[in-house]
Amino acid sequence: MTSRPAPPPAFTAATRRRFLTVTGAAAALALSGALPGTGPASALTTARPVDDPFTLGVASGDPLPDGVVLWTRLAPDPLDPFGGMDRRTYPVQWEVATDERFGRVVRRGTTRVGPEFGHTAHVDVRGLKPWREYFYRFRCGGFISPVGRTRTAPSPEQLVPRMSLAFASCQAIWEGWYTAHRDLASRRHDVVLFLGDYIYEFGNDRGIRPGDGEEHNTRQAVTLDDYRRRYATYKLDPDLQAAHASAPWIVVLDDHEVVDNWAGPHAGSTPPAEFLVRRANALRAYWEHMPLRAPQLPQGPDMRLHRRLRYGRLAEFSMLDTRQYRDDQANGDGTKAPNAATADPARSLLGFPQERWLLDGLTASPARWNVLGHQTAITLLDTVSGPDVAVPMDTWDGYSASRDRLLGGIAARGIRNVVSLAGDLHRSVVSDLALDFHDPDSRVVATEFVGTSITSGRDGQDLDAGGQVLLDENPHMRFGNFKRGYVSCEITPELWLSDFRVCDKVTVPDGTVSSRAVFAVENGVAAVQQA
Structure with missing residues (x-):
């Protein structure tokens, strides 16, 4: 069990009362289980x-x-x-x-x-x-x-011959139509993983859909009222409703369900005491609108979201939380050169209890495929051409000691068939996960599929300039694409297939979806290959 981080000392009862007076009609619900003033009614x-x-x-x-x-x-x-x-x-x-x-x-x-x-x-x-x-x-x-x-999932001892899953993330509603969800719903997968940024908290008055300029869509969500209204705005979409109704979902959140690039009790220059009230509002609204069990019900600003779900002996899903327990981003966030701060072994993306929970669970797993469902790329993402290196501080690159402990632990413990599924980047990326990304002969210990966004980034293109740099500078990367869409996977005991489904356009309501590329991982072989 991962212990919950204690609120900072500044988060006092007086502070809580002060913020509850300004955070909306339903705000107190996020910090207590009862609605004030209702009584017997x-x-x-x-x-x-x-x-x-x-x-x-x-x-x-x-x-x-x-x-x-x-x-x-x-x-x-x-x-x-x-x-x-x-x-x-x-x-x-x-x-x-x-x-x-x-x-x-x-x-x-x-x-x-x-x-x-x-x-x-x-x-x-x-x-x-x-x-x-x-x-x-x-x-x-x-x-x-x-x-x-x-x-339902298979029984614990069952090795089913085949299962299908989809994974998706990042669906800014003002950026496009949910064409990808319509396609996802039509394929009737066995399970869907949604890996974060279900909503976006900030306001936008330049959207492409009717009603995007309405006042409730143009202001930032802070109160419980705001977050509830934002979820309702998204869930009114018929294609998103169809995707939910087509299969069971396993969900985790990322940053925009709360606020951009938050880390533990930190959110930019906002005092931690103030941010934790906002975090409580956001997590409460998230739980209210997702198909989650009672153990995931938030307790104030804390929510136990990392958990495991087994699909018999075919697959086990370790759903991770890379937000609540992480150290603050190094070097003021952004994209910077890696340095001693990003490599500091005292810093963690998951928090040390969750790191142990993950490796111990992978070690004990009886499943053929060990799946990580989480928010952002583990792979090295060098974003500049030439000998210089610049990586995102918000991804695993900003916490390279965490990455080394994970990949090194997979190798040392002999854990096989680890497949990382992630989102966040608004682009598709396929990578071999090696012990040393700077050594082309380094041992590959896992495979990573990063799915693009449902809509965030609008239509995109097949390969943009930034994507070309990623392919040129990161030889462990096997594929990149900057269109919108999702990934549909078929899994058997001997083979994993990932089909990257892309939309021609999301800025119009009648776009089409097609298969851009299919990649395969063979049982017992970590390296990925194009099918």
Whole structure:
């Protein structure tokens, strides 16, 4: 278990009270489990919503062999901080069936949703069968939700012959249409990994979609009200709803779910005491809108997000958190030459407890493929031509001792078939992960696939000037692409295939998606090759 970092001494009760007076109508919820001033009024009611409460769709997540989390939120007026619901608790019925028409319902029940969590439902359904497709829906009053499709994980001893997964990240809504999500939904994967930047916290009044200039989209999200409204804005998109409804999701967050390039209790020049209140607001809204279990419920500004999910003996997913426990970025952030600060062994991207948790879990894994689901590239990213080197301080390059401990630990412990899946860069990158990136003969111990963004960066191009520099200066890098899209993977016991799906345009609503390149990793061979 990773211990939670203690808030800095400046985060006193008086400080907390001061910030709660200025952070919006729902702000106190992020720091306590009860809504102030509701009292007995939040008792269970038999009243019915007068309008469709399922405007934000449905989702499922974190599959187990016998269960899955089902999610929805009652929000007849989704851009209202409370979704247009009153401050009462409502019964919501749920059903799970083996067929899309619900002719064979295998599980059903009722959950209570209330204002303290924005009328969100997180139903941890158990008693299902391993490696089965199921369908689910919700009812509230006279309204029925859209139908979602989900799938349980295989049993622990099962080596399934094949599974499919998709991974994606970075979906700034004002930058484009969710064409990639539409394609992802049509392929009905067994599971989807979303690796961060589900929303963007900063405001933008130069978007390409209708309504992007509305006031709630142009200001920065700081309060719980703001973050709830921002999630609702994103979740109203029909292609994103379809992607959620097509398969169970396993999610982790990155920086923009809170604020750009935050690190532990640090966020630019904002005093830590002030930032931790904002972080609590952001994490609370994140949990409310994702298909996560109760153990992931934030406790103030802290959220246990790193976790493992097994898919029998075929794959094990180690989902990482590279934000809450990291040391602050070296050298004032940005892109700089590596130096003693970036190589300092006392600094960590994951925090030392999570580093141990990761290596110990990889060592004990019985799975054929050991998958890291996380936020940003492990690979060396030299961004300048010639003999000089400049790397991003926010990626693993800014914490090279952490990277050395991870890759060195994989080699020393004999861990096989490690595949790193990441996002953040707004470009596709395929790399061999070697013990020494500066030595072309160094041993390759893992493979990395970095997926591009869903929309962030707008249309992009096949290979931009920055991408060409990356390919020229980083011989361990096998592929680069600057289009928008996602990655669809097919996994068997002997072969991993990653299909880089790219959009021709995201600045128009009717773009097309095609396969740009497919890369393969063979069982027992860390180096990647084009299929």
